[in-house]
Amino acid sequence: MQFTDEHERRLARFPVCTRRVAIAGPAVGDDEPRGDVVVETTEFLKRLQVALRRDIDFDGSDEFAAAALPVWLERAKLDVDTVTAVPKPLSSVLWLINVEGLIRDSVAEVFCPDCGRYSAEVRLSTEGREETHSWLRGTRIWRCMQGHTLYRENIELHIMRRAGC
Ligand SMILES: [Zn+2]
Numbered sequence: 001m002q003f004t005d006e007h008e009r010r011l012a013r014f015p016v017c018t019r020r021v022a023i024a025g026p027a028v029g030d031d032e033p034r035g036d037v038v039v040e041t042t043e044f045l046k047r048l049q050v051a052l053r054r055d056i057d058f059d060g061s062d063e064f065a066a067a068a069l070p071v072w073l074e075r076a077k078l079d080v081d082t083v084t085a086v087p088k089p090l091s092s093v094l095w096l097i098n099v100e101g102l103i104r105d106s107v108a109e110v111f112c113p114d115c116g117r118y119s120a121e122v123r124l125s126t127e128g129r130e131e132t133h134s135w136l137r138g139t140r141i142w143r144c145m146q147g148h149t150l151y152r153e154n155i156e157l158h159i160m161r162r163a164g165c
Contacts (some may be wrong), residue, residue, distance in 0.1 A: 003067045011068050014087040017076035027085035035111030035150035045073040051096040057077040065093040120143045
């Protein structure tokens with residue numbers, strides 16, 4: 001991904017990243033989860049670089065985000081122990097990151113508004129699960145260890161089965 005002078009000018013308008021970064025939640029404009037998902041900036045940069053190695057054609061604003069987000073993270077002031085949200089114009093490539101995977105690996109913490117603190121232990125589950133030969137339905141739910149609901153989404157997956165499976 002080419003990082004151009006124009007990208008550099010646009011990047012200069014954003015706040016400098018710090019030691020931890022918010023990648024989902026209210027800080028980046030999401031309705032769900034209810035609290036921010038936060039990761040160590042160096043760890044997030046590593047994961048993003050791996051994700052960007054996939055051969056994806058970006059265009060328009062996604063092209064800028066794919067080029068500039070790694071640069072924004074590389075330039076973080078790691079000695080400043082605060083959380084900075086990924087700026088909106090850079091957030092359009094966050095779908096590349098498996099947020100639940102980061103939570104499962106205890107790499108990410110999720111803020112619980114009811115507990116008033118971040119939790120590294122979040123339970124991920126699918127409730128009301130219904131499954132047939134060709135689809136799976138349910139409600140994806142994340143809960144903090146106190147049982148507060150942090151995320152809720154109805155999911156429906158169509159399952160491609162091959163003969164013999
Ligand atoms: Zn809680």
